[in-house]
Each structure stands twice: as structure tokens, then as C-alpha cells.
Ligand SMILES: [Zn+2]
């Protein structure tokens with residue numbers, strides 16, 4: 001399984017980090033895009049992929065920094081001759097698309113989207129021996145963390161959340177956890193994560209690698225401090241993701 005971190009930033013612009021996007025290739029031929037915030041379409045191109053490569057877009061929640069480039073991605077596929085796309089997202093995803101197409105009548109009738117609203121009671125078979133399940137995070141609007149099981153390996157993506165038991169339960173014995181870490185050590189915040197908030201939740205999970213993503217500009221200059229802190233608390237590897245970082249699991 002290959003991971004391409006396309007966007008590791010947030011709603012506030014900063015050098016080197018566009019908004020949220022994580023491209024996963026479970027078997028090096030299929031491509032699932034987890035979230036598609038502003039800048040992710042450009043990063044997809046920069047990572048060596050075509051918009052036509054995406055087999056499914058998986059949306060964690062409907063905040064702009066996670067969906068702003070969804071319509072531009074679909075439009076770019078249309079311009080390249082492909083109008084179908086599988087979309088998976090939380091409750092409200094269908095309504096969001098309906099409203100978006102109301103705003104842009106010139107897009108209406110040009111797409112054949114297969115939209116599935118997922119919930120924690122559902123395990124979706126994505127085909128190609130891949131299964132997708134989810135768990136609710138703690139965020140300002142409903143947000144889902146996802147687990148993708150491929151052939152012999154697995155990934156969990158927390159999306160936007162405070163550290164919480166439901167996401168950690170989803171994470172058990174996964175190979176990689178991609179968890180948000182919006183703010184630095186001891187920053188007072190709710191609905192997002194800081195290293196000290198995350199540490200207690202890492203004690204009982206059996207994960208080899210932790211990648212931190214969704215960094216606010218507030219994290220600039222505090223990256224090493226975050227890594228040093230978490231490396232004392234967590235037995236696996238911890239890294240901070242950067243845009244266009246590729247890893248194999
Ligand atoms: Zn959010």
C-alpha cells in the first residue's frame with residue numbers, strides 16, 4: 001500500500017502545505033483520495049497522477065478545507081472525458097452535492113456519481129480486496145475517521161478530531177495511523193488535537209507508524225518539540241507528514 005500526502009495543511013494558508021488530501025494506492029493500481037481541500041487537485045498533478053486516476057473520493061466531513069477541490073476535481077475529469085466517480089462520505093454528502101450542483105447549473109446533468117453515505121455500522125467493500133470502515137471523531141461538525149484494509153495491510157486516517165476512543169478502537173492493529181495534529185504542545189483547543197492530548201490515547205494501540213497531519217501555521221517551529229514529546233510516549237515511529245511525502249506500508 002502506498003500513501004501520498006497531497007495536502008497536510010488547513011484553512012489558513014501557509015508555505016508548503018495546502019489543505020487536506022491523502023491519496024492511497026492499496027495495490028499500486030487503484031487510487032482512493034481521502035479528502036480534497038483547496039490545493040489538492042494541483043498536488044495530485046504534482047504527485048505524478050491524473051485526475052482520471054481516482055477510483056473513489058472518500059470525504060471525512062464537509063468543512064471547506066476537506067472538500068473545496070472536490071468539484072474542481074470532478075470538473076477536471078469531465079474536461080478529460082470521464083464523468084463517473086464513486087464518492088463516499090458522511091450523512092449529508094448527497095445533500096451537499098445536490099446544493100453544489102444547484103449553485104453551478106452548468107455542471108448539472110454532466111456527471112454520473114455513485115454516492116454512498118457511510119456510517120460506523122457499515123463496512124464497505126470497495127472491490128479489489130479493499131474494505132472501508134469508519135468511526136465518528138469529535139469535531140465541530142460530524143466527522144468520520146476511516147480505516148482502509150487492503151491485502152495484508154491497513155491504514156487509519158483520523159481526519160479532524162480531538163483524540164478519542166472511537167478512532168483508537170478503529171486503529172487497533174493497523175499498520176499506520178495518520179492522525180491530525182493541528183496545534184502545538186499545551187495549546188488550549190477543542191475539536192482538534194495537540195501532541196499532549198494525543199499521547200494518552202497512544203498507550204494501548206498496536207500501530208507501527210504514526211504520521212501527523214493537518215498542521216495549523218501555529219505548529220511552525222514546534223515540529224521537533226511535538227516529535228520529541230510523542231516519541232517518549234509512543235513505542236512506534238512518529239513523523240510529521242509534508243505535502244507530496246510518499247510512503248509505503
Ligand atoms: Zn474540520
Ligand SMILES: [Zn+2]
Nearest residue numbers: 010063065160
Ligand atoms: Zn480540517
